[in-house]
Amino acid sequence: MVTAAASALLVAAVAPGASAKPKPGGPAETKAKTTEVQILALNDFHGQLRPPDSTSSGGRIGTTPAGGAEYLAQYVRSLEETNPNSLFVSAGDVIGATPLVSAIFHDEPTIEAMNLMGLDYNGVGNHEFDEGPEELTRMQEGGCHPVEGCFGGDGFEGADFEFLAANVTYKDSGETIFPPFAIHEFPGVDVAVVGMTLEGTPNIVTAAATENLEFQDEADSVNALVPVLKKAGIETIVVLMHEGGSAGASLNETTVNSCANPTGAAVDVIKRFNPEIDLVVTGHTNWALNCPNLAGTGIMVTGAASVGRVVTDVDLTISRATKEVVSASINNVIVERTEFAPAADITELINHYGEIAAPIENRVIGTASAALSRTNNAYGESSLGDIIADAQLWATSGPGWSHGAPAVVSFMNSGGIRAAIDAGPITYGEAFSVQPFANVLVTMDMTGTQIDDLLEQQFSGGNGVLQIPASLTYDRSESAPTGSKVSNVRINGVLLDPATTYRVTVNNFLADGGDGYSVLRQGTNRFVGEIDSDAFSRYVEFLGTVDPGPQNRITSIP
Template structure:
C-alpha cells in the first residue's frame, strides 16, 4: 500500500544508562514485475527502433515474441519473486500471421512466454465479446476453418485459450450487472499479497465497432479503482498495481527524450487525469494504448508521486519494475522502474525462446501462400502522411477503392465514399535498396497490414444535410446528432475523413462547435450538395454503426452490405493496374 513515511531503522535509546544504541532493521522483500503493452500480435520483429527520437534513423533491431520471451526469462531469473503482466491490446489489429488464425497464435505464445495477467484493451473487442471470451476459455472458432491449427503448429487441439487471466474491472455486462472478466487478481509473491486491478479506457465504445461492445458498459476508471481498494485491503493485499489500457504522449519536441523520460509529465493526457484521482493506496500504474514509452512520477489524489510506466508497443520495449515491500507493516517502501529495449542483437546475455519460435515459424508456413500473393503494384510510396487539410494519398486511394466497389447498379449506386483515418494502419512502401527495387509489387500481406480489421463496406442513404453533419462530426466538440447518453468528448483530436474522387469541400476550424465546414463548399462532381436531396454514400461497417463517434451514419437508410474492405482494395488494383498516390486535392482549408 502507500509509502510509509517513517524511517526503516528503529533506534533503541538507552544512552542514559551508558549503553550503546541498538538498531533493528525492518526486513523488506523485493518483487519484480515485468510489463509490456500493445503487443498487437507482433509475433515477428516489427523492425528497428531509434535509440533517441533525435536519431535520424532507426538502427536497433527489436522485438519478436521469441526474443521478448527471452528477455522476460532473463529478468525472471534475477528474482524468483516475479510476475509478468500486460496493459492490454495483446490481440487485435494484428499482422496476418496472427490475424489469419483469429489471434490464436498470440495467445498460445503468450502462454509459453509466461504472461499472468492482461488488462483488456479496446482492440481485444474487435471481434466482439463472445470471441474475446473464447480467447480466454479456448475452443475452436464456430465458422472459420483457419482456427484450431494446433496439429500443424505443435499446440493443443482444440485451441487451448489463455493460461493467463483477462482483467476488466470497469467493463460491465448490462444484462447481468457483472463484469465481463474479473475486476482484479491477487497473487502471493515473496510472501506478500499483491493486487492487480485491470481496466480499459472508458471511451472504448467510441473507438470500437458498436456491435463489438454491444451489451457492455465501460465505467469511469478512477472511480472503479478507488471503489475496489477496501475490498483489496480486506483480503490482506499489501501492494496495489493498476494495469490500465489508457495512456499519455511525450511531446515530439523533446528531442533529447529516451524511453525512460517523462518530458512534459503527460500533461493534458487522460491518463494523468486518472492518476491524479487515484486513492493513495495505489502504488504503481502500468499503462498502454498510446504506443509511447515513458517512465513517469505522477501525483495521486493525495499529492504523492507514484510510478506510471508504458513500454512502447509491438514487443519493442518492456518494463523492468522492482517493488520493495516492508514485511513488518506491509507498506511499499520503494518502486523503481526501467524501460528496456528488446534488442535482438543481445545474443551474449539473452537467448530467444526456441519453442516459441518454432510455433511462429509453423504458423508462418501456413500463412505464407496467402501472404505472398501479389495483388497489384504502385508507382511510388503511398502513405498516410496528411497535408494541411488532413488528406493523405493513401486515404484517397482507399476511399476510391470503396467507391469503385459500390458505385454500380446492384452494388450500392454510391456517389461518394468516406474512410476513417484510424482504420488505415500502415503505408504502402515503395521498394528501396533491395533486389526488386522499382517493381512496386504489393502483396496481400502488405495490403492486410494497411487494413487489418476485416471490415465490410456498407452503402447507405444520407441527405445533404446529414452529409454536412458527418463532416462537422469530424471535429472535437460537435455533438449534434449524438444519441442520448453518448459521450460528448471521446476523441481528443480532429479526425479528418478521407474522401473519394469527385467529392470535395472546404473547412476551417473557427473555435465554434459544428461550424467548421461551409455547406456551399460541399460538392459531388462539382455540384453543390442539396441539403434536402438524398445521396448514396459508402463507409465501412465500423463507421456505419457509429464508430469513431460518426453517429449521424446510424441514421442512414436503405443499407446495403458489400465486400470486405480488403477485397475492395484488391479489386481496385486489378482494375487500375499500377496505382499512383492519391492527389490530395479533395479537401481544402477554407481561405
C-alpha cells in the same frame, strides 16, 4: 460500479488459496523485513510476432529498431533472472488488430507466444473484443474455433495467463466477464492485480461484439474494489488499465522514460483513483510513459509504447510489516534487436504458423502499375492514401451495398497506413500489412458544417492531413488564419451545403475522435460494417490493376 453479484465474486477471489502461483523463496527470505517485487509490463502488443518494419516509426524507438516477439521474450527472460519475485503483465490489446500471421488463425499464435514468454495477467483491452466475448472466452479457455476448427491439425489449449476485467459485466446477470482482479502471493506480501478495460470500447468495436455487455467507469470500478482488497489485508495494488493519453513529445530513446506533460483520458481517470492504488500500467494510445507520481496523485503510471518495442521494468520494495510499497523505481527498456539472439522457441512458433499461412499470405489479388507510396506530398495527400479513401467509399456505396443510403465521401487517417506497396503483383499479405489494425468501417450522417469543421480540424489539433476520395475536393490556404484555411469544398463537384446531411465513411478509430478529430464523434445514424483491410483487398481485386493515386484532390491557394 461493482454489482452485488460481482462483490460476491470479489469475496471469493480473496479467499484463502485463491492465489494463482506459489510463494518462492526459502528460510533466508522468511527473516527479511521487505520483499523485492519486479513487475514487467507491456501494452498494445497487437500480435506483432514478427519484428515490425523498422523503416516506419512503428518499428523503432527514435532511430533504434525495436520489437518482435523473439526479442521481447529474451528481454523478459533476462530481466526475470534478476529477481525470482517477478510478474509479467499486460495492459490490454495483446490480441486484435494483428498482422496476418496471427490474425488468420484468430490470434491463437499470439496467445501461444505469450504462454511461452510466461505472461501472468492481461487486463483486457478493447481490441480483445473485436470478435466478441465468446471468442475472447475461447482465447482464455481454449478449444478449436467454432467455425474453422483446429488450425494446423492440433488443438488450442488457451491462455496460461489470466484475463482480468473489473468493469465489464454481462447485462443479464451483472457478473464480470472475467475475474476483476487476482491476488499474487510473494514471500511475506500479497499484491493485487486489477484489470480495467476501456470504458469507451462499445464506441470502437462492432456493435454485435458488445451488445450484451456493460462497460463501466474505470475510476468508479477500481475505487469500489479498494476497500474490498484492504479488508483482505492487501495494501499493494497494481491496475492494468487499457486507457492512455499523450505525452506531448515525439518518441525517442530519451523520451521513452519521460513524464513530460502527460494529458488525455488516462490522466483524468487516474486523478480520480483512490490514492491507495500504487501502480497503473496504461495502454490504448501507444504512448511511452514513466511517471513516478502522476500529476501529484502519488500513483506511479507507466506505458510501454506498442507492439513489443518496450518492456517496462518496475521494481518495488514492499514492507512485510505494513504490506506497503516503501520504495520503487521504473525503467522503460527498449527491446533492441541486437542485444540478444532471437528466442528459438518463439522463432519455431512463428515459422510453424508462417508456413501454414503462406498460401493465403502469398495469394496475388491484383497488380500495382507502379509503386503505391504512403509518403505525403506538400499538401498532405499520398498515392496510397487516395486509393484507400476510394476503396472505403466504394465499399460503402458500390456493388453490394445494401445498408441504407450510400456514402458520398470518406476519410482515412494517414497514420493508419502502415506500409507501402511495391510495383508489380499485390499479394493479400501486402494488402493486409497496409491496414493491419482490423479497424471497422463506420458509415454515419454528418452535416456540411460538421464536414467543414472536420477539414479545418486538420490544421488545429488534428494529427496529419486526412486522405480523401475522388468525390471530394477542396482548397487550402497556408496563410489564412486557423479555422479558415479550407474553402471551395465540393462533393461530386457540388459545393458543400452547411445545412445538408451527408453520409460519411471513416474507420472506427476516427469515428471515436481518434488522432484529434473530435468532430467525428458527432456523427449520427451509424452503421458499423466490414474490416477496413477486407474492403481494401476487395477493391484491389475489383480493379485488377491499381494505378497510383493522383494526389490532386487538395489544391493549395495563397
